[in-house]
Amino acid sequence: MELQKARVLILGMDGYLGWALYCYLRDKVEEIIGIDNYSRRQFVESIGSDSLFPLCEDRRIHSFDLVKHPDIIEDRIEVFKPTTIIHFAEQPSAPFSMMDRETSVNTQHNNVIGTLNLLWILREHPHIHLVKLGTMGEYSDWIYKNNVEIPESNRIEVQYQGTDIIIPTPRWTGSFYHWSKIFDSFNMEYACRLWGLSATDLNQGVVYGTRILGMADNELTRFDYDSYFGTVVNRFIVQAIVNEPLTVYGSGNQTRGYININDTMRAIGSAIQNPPPRACCRIINQLTEVFSVNEIALMVQQLTGCTIESIDNPRCENEKHTYNPTFEKLKKWGLSDPYKMKDMLATMLEDVEKHKRQINRDVIAPQTQWTERNEN
Amino acid sequence: MELQKARVLILGMDGYLGWALYCYLRDKVEEIIGIDNYSRRQFVESIGSDSLFPLCEDRRIHSFDLVKHPDIIEDRIEVFKPTTIIHFAEQPSAPFSMMDRETSVNTQHNNVIGTLNLLWILREHPHIHLVKLGTMGEYSDWIYKNNVEIPESNRIEVQYQGTDIIIPTPRWTGSFYHWSKIFDSFNMEYACRLWGLSATDLNQGVVYGTRILGMADNELTRFDYDSYFGTVVNRFIVQAIVNEPLTVYGSGNQTRGYININDTMRAIGSAIQNPPPRACCRIINQLTEVFSVNEIALMVQQLTGCTIESIDNPRCENEKHTYNPTFEKLKKWGLSDPYKMKDMLATMLEDVEKHKRQINRDVIAPQTQWTERNEN
Numbered sequence: 001m002e003l004q005k006a007r008v009l010i011l012g013m014d015g016y017l018g019w020a021l022y023c024y025l026r027d028k029v030e031e032i033i034g035i036d037n038y039s040r041r042q043f044v045e046s047i048g049s050d051s052l053f054p055l056c057e058d059r060r061i062h063s064f065d066l067v068k069h070p071d072i073i074e075d076r077i078e079v080f081k082p083t084t085i086i087h088f089a090e091q092p093s094a095p096f097s098m099m100d101r102e103t104s105v106n107t108q109h110n111n112v113i114g115t116l117n118l119l120w121i122l123r124e125h126p127h128i129h130l131v132k133l134g135t136m137g138e139y140s141d142w143i144y145k146n147n148v149e150i151p152e153s154n155r156i157e158v159q160y161q162g163t164d165i166i167i168p169t170p171r172w173t174g175s176f177y178h179w180s181k182i183f184d185s186f187n188m189e190y191a192c193r194l195w196g197l198s199a200t201d202l203n204q205g206v207v208y209g210t211r212i213l214g215m216a217d218n219e220l221t222r223f224d225y226d227s228y229f230g231t232v233v234n235r236f237i238v239q240a241i242v243n244e245p246l247t248v249y250g251s252g253n254q255t256r257g258y259i260n261i262n263d264t265m266r267a268i269g270s271a272i273q274n275p276p277p278r279a280c281c282r283i284i285n286q287l288t289e290v291f292s293v294n295e296i297a298l299m300v301q302q303l304t305g306c307t308i309e310s311i312d313n314p315r316c317e318n319e320k321h322t323y324n325p326t327f328e329k330l331k332k333w334g335l336s337d338p339y340k341m342k343d344m345l346a347t348m349l350e351d352v353e354k355h356k357r358q359i360n361r362d363v364i365a366p367q368t369q370w371t372e373r374n375e376n
Numbered sequence: 377m378e379l380q381k382a383r384v385l386i387l388g389m390d391g392y393l394g395w396a397l398y399c400y401l402r403d404k405v406e407e408i409i410g411i412d413n414y415s416r417r418q419f420v421e422s423i424g425s426d427s428l429f430p431l432c433e434d435r436r437i438h439s440f441d442l443v444k445h446p447d448i449i450e451d452r453i454e455v456f457k458p459t460t461i462i463h464f465a466e467q468p469s470a471p472f473s474m475m476d477r478e479t480s481v482n483t484q485h486n487n488v489i490g491t492l493n494l495l496w497i498l499r500e501h502p503h504i505h506l507v508k509l510g511t512m513g514e515y516s517d518w519i520y521k522n523n524v525e526i527p528e529s530n531r532i533e534v535q536y537q538g539t540d541i542i543i544p545t546p547r548w549t550g551s552f553y554h555w556s557k558i559f560d561s562f563n564m565e566y567a568c569r570l571w572g573l574s575a576t577d578l579n580q581g582v583v584y585g586t587r588i589l590g591m592a593d594n595e596l597t598r599f600d601y602d603s604y605f606g607t608v609v610n611r612f613i614v615q616a617i618v619n620e621p622l623t624v625y626g627s628g629n630q631t632r633g634y635i636n637i638n639d640t641m642r643a644i645g646s647a648i649q650n651p652p653p654r655a656c657c658r659i660i661n662q663l664t665e666v667f668s669v670n671e672i673a674l675m676v677q678q679l680t681g682c683t684i685e686s687i688d689n690p691r692c693e694n695e696k697h698t699y700n701p702t703f704e705k706l707k708k709w710g711l712s713d714p715y716k717m718k719d720m721l722a723t724m725l726e727d728v729e730k731h732k733r734q735i736n737r738d739v740i741a742p743q744t745q746w747t748e749r750n751e752n
Contacts, residue, residue: 022415043501057440085450101492101493101496101497104492104496105489105492105493105496108488108489109485109489111489112484112559113481113484116477116480116481116484116552117477117481120480120481141544141546142541142543145541145542146536146539146541146542146543147539148536148537148539148541149537156536158534158535158536158543159534159536160522160524160532160534160535163522163523165518165522165524166518166521166522167518167522167546168517168518168548169546170544170545170546171542171544172544172562173566176492176563176566179562179563179566183488183555183562186547186558186559187552187555190550190552190555194746194747195747196747201700234730286536290728316570334655361752370570371570371571371572
């Protein structure tokens with residue numbers, strides 16, 4: 001569909017990507033509104049941190065909760081008549097989901113029940129295109145251990161017991177947060193097949209970047225750098241700015257996909273313009289580059305001269321693995337010349353430098369150990 | 377471990393299997409207590425039905441909710457010091473989970489969050505053996521379509537992209553209830569590996585039977601025959617007793633595993649006696665016979681002379697498929713001479729006949745359509 005005819009409802013518009021997407025789309029689409037329960041702010045506050053950049057309050061956000069207020073959200077959908085719903089309304093932190101029983105349960109409750117509510121609402125509105133944020137982390141373990149290509153599909157062909165068969169892409173992962181994303185993916189694909197819904201599941205790599213093109217200085221999206229909600233890129237940037245060593249978890253060989261926030265926005269714009277057919281849950285692997293943690297540390301070191309040190313890995317994860325993701329669909333949509341991390345880190349450093357005095361050094365070191373046993 | 381040294385906590389002791397297991401184990405183990413939130417009674421009442429047999433109220437059940445009261449249950453565990461926890465505390469009906477948004481959300485909330493709470497509690501008590509009821513329905517679709525053997529394992533070996541690899545057993549299923557069971561299985565296996573827990577996941581076929589050996593006439597376990605909570609066996613028995621045709625959904629070729637309630641009890645007793653090692657989530661396919669719906673209808677017809685008719689299938693399910701389950705582990709525990717359905721239906725008919733006047737014919741016909749579209 002043409003972007004200027006799109007009517008976009010963003011669930012989770014107060015978050016890192018939600019706010020950026022609002023800024024990206026506001027002049028491109030027919031109408032855009034957002035809903036948020038502000039749980040991200042509460043979660044980050046609960047672990048003693050805050051967004052480094054002050055959050056712009058001039059926002060078209062309606063304060064509702066997809067878990068607690070599904071009826072109200074259903075009413076809003078009937079009034080607003082979106083063509084597209086962007087579903088960012090999830091608790092996004094793996095360490096937070098591993099902290100204790102309460103945060104773990106909050107994570108799966110918020111994510112799985114929120115998405116299930118939304119699917120039931122869409123049963124009555126199957127023409128609305130659902131764009132849902134997934135994660136590349138849904139493929140972990142069996143892929144990492146086996147040196148095979150990461151598929152970009154809900155089905156793969158294998159040989160089993162001497163027969164060629166098509167199976168659901170096997171999933172396995174490494175935190176209760178990541179499991180919640182897998183459960184969402186299953187519920188969503190099932191609902192698409194059952195009720196004829198049309199959905200795009202964006203299996204996203206780690207997004208980095210402090211701003212998108214066209215964003216004013218007082219409009220920056222949230223920036224988390226604590227050990228729960230900060231990505232490795234954000235933590236390294238902040239550590240470099242405050243002249244502390246970059247802390248690499250374990251060997252630093254953990255390798256993942258990354259994408260700049262501008263490219264994420266372009267990819268979501270393309271997804272809106274190219275909805276899948278009804279009864280289809282389309283998988284997009286949304287990344288543009290692949291780095292190990294060590295490679296990112298070295299890039300930050302080259303720009304800042306900071307030091308790097310290894311600390312015990314608080315997570316249970318495979319540190320020695322291959323990583324061969326397929327990501328062809330973004331390229332077909334024209335993301336053939338994506339931003340490169342090495343070119344974008346300088347802007348991030350500049351933006352963070354301006355807020356240097358607000359940095360709380362106490363929240364950077366990991367607080368949650370996945371397990372005391374390390375039997376995984 | 378020796379059964380007489382077992383201290384057993386049953387979660388969901390008010391249910392069909394929970395009560396039967398209490399009766400089965402009460403004279404065999406050192407101590408046994410149960411917890412239930414009585415949601416099964418409420419759910420069945422909410423759809424206008426009730427257990428056909430009056431429920432024995434002389435029960436050692438403590439009324440707590442695994443979703444709402446995890447702290448209290450944790451305290452009880454610390455006081456009671458169970459060696460084994462049997463986890464039956466789940467909403468067990470697929471049609472109920474497909475009825476509307478609220479029942480669907482209730483199902484996944486109750487099942488997934490309840491189990492996740494329990495896993496976090498067991499993190500502090502990893503020596504307790506968790507026995508959890510799963511379902512053979514977790515394997516559906518990719519198995520049914522492909523004519524392969526249903527594994528009895530969390531991992532299978534396949535060839536993918538020319539490489540021999542071990543993958544998590546792929547899962548796919550056909551109701552939001554069944555998805556909740558898959559999500560439970562994943563959370564449970566992950567917790568076992570991460571925290572060194574010891575669990576048995578009983579992927580159970582359909583259980584049938586109205587009583588176990590040693591149960592007094594006033595102690596019968598609950599018997600549901602409505603379209604939501606009644607199994608196909610129970611519905612056929614009741615239809616035969618009230619001289620109505622047995623209603624087969626669709627072609628009646630849907631083929632599943634079955635097990636008599638006495639054998640289920642024996643299997644759970646064996647699971648208690650033979651706990652898996654730490655950090656192991658053991659899969660047991662708990663069934664003893666395989667029947668199509670038509671075969672069950674014919675058995676009931678032979679005993680009663682009733683008629684059989686086909687009605688539109690309210691579910692979205694594959695009606696033409698193979699079914700080759702592996703179930704070797706039960707045999708190793710000595711269930712080599714299981715009860716046969718053809719021998720057990722007469723007792724069920726007798727028990728139901730005694731309560732014929734309480735049968736509500738209005739609740740037998742299916743009320744919930746999986747979809748109006750049937751695009752699956």
